[in-house]
Amino acid sequence: MTKRKPVAPAAPEREQRPPVEAIRAAAFKQFAERGYPVVTVRDIMKACGLTQGALYNHFKSKDELLHDIIASTQAELERLCLQAVAGAGDDPRAKLAAFVRVYVVRHCRLRVEALVANREIGWLDAEHVADIRRSRRAIRDILVGILARGVERGVFNPPQLDGRRDLKAVSMALLDQCTHVSMWYLPGGRLGEEQMAGLYAEMALRSVGAKTQTT
Amino acid sequence: MTKRKPVAPAAPEREQRPPVEAIRAAAFKQFAERGYPVVTVRDIMKACGLTQGALYNHFKSKDELLHDIIASTQAELERLCLQAVAGAGDDPRAKLAAFVRVYVVRHCRLRVEALVANREIGWLDAEHVADIRRSRRAIRDILVGILARGVERGVFNPPQLDGRRDLKAVSMALLDQCTHVSMWYLPGGRLGEEQMAGLYAEMALRSVGAKTQTT
């Protein structure tokens, strides 16, 4: 993981990981462990066996590298959520469960990536950050949509206060809960990813007052 | 917590905020807005109308300043939680509701402080961070205790998987949910602090399968 091939790769038959991918991976790991502002360009490149200057053959700046990493993670998450919901039939309860399961499994499995995407977003400049926030809102709105449909059909009964419901607040609460699994979940513990997903799906269904069904 | 009044307070009639408090407040604000590593000592001191060097009359280092801030916030939170639970009678449902209400109200009202305490902890060095983590575990264990008592008495029925319960995981899920209100709640919105607290308490009770009662 330190020095790789300082001068010449000598082009062996088996493909080495291209440098741009090595940089992405090294940056991911270090941002996750220590945080964007304290990880230096020198750190990242040393981990790839390159020198600092080489970064700028692949990325315009350190900021662009971070955005590249976060944006790809976020886009993949959005894609997975949409896919899970679309493939879960018509019942809002099934849709909600599928959404939560996918979301939690993803945040257990790709803890590092999730952690970076959620913690380091603040270091991006304005235009880069807007891009990410749009995707987050989109994911929240998927959830709001599911809840709204469930309320319409009478299978959900989320808490109301003063006779008013706030599906956005409920959605944010559920998402916060699921997102931050990545902050403390450790693989190999008592509960596996799938069990965590099951636990969270059950809690979500209960929270929104889902009428029991033969799931 | 550092130097207070070593010889004489000089006691003028109208109290000015002592500089050490002004520094704390300015640091709080700026850490919250921009994050510990990018806020400079110069920034903090300029906000107090002082020069950089003056910081070191009150704190040993920038790191110690952060720890001072986080530790006092965290200690106050722990105290509030204990007090809320102790004053909520004997029913685990009432205890859980009281805990969540206090926790959520606190995280709505002191968003800035909560945000710093939760986001910037990673910049502390090892011994400082251990101190904070102990307090967090203590808070989690209050919650675990409430749930355990509730299960014993048959008033809670948290989700189980493969016949096993994991009260720690459930507690972490509830805490994550409540903690991160501070990341998006804005005062003056549709829901006030008390209403948020009510919403979250209701969701928590539902999540753990509380038997309905005449609250």
Add this chain to the structure above:
DNA sequence: GCACCAAGTAAACGAGCGTTCAGGGGCTTC
């Protein structure tokens, strides 16, 4: 009046940052 001392200033320190750039190897293409 005078020594004392906390608390402030202003300048300087060395280190480390992100970024740039001239130079130079090893490909591929003629």
Add this chain to the structure above:
DNA sequence: GAAGCCCCTGAACGCTCGTTTACTTGGTGC
């Protein structure tokens, strides 16, 4: 074998950081 292109190196740039230092100030106790 010459040309052109990637991609790298290694030194340097200008800047800012946290911290230290020497010095000044103003209130207090004897």
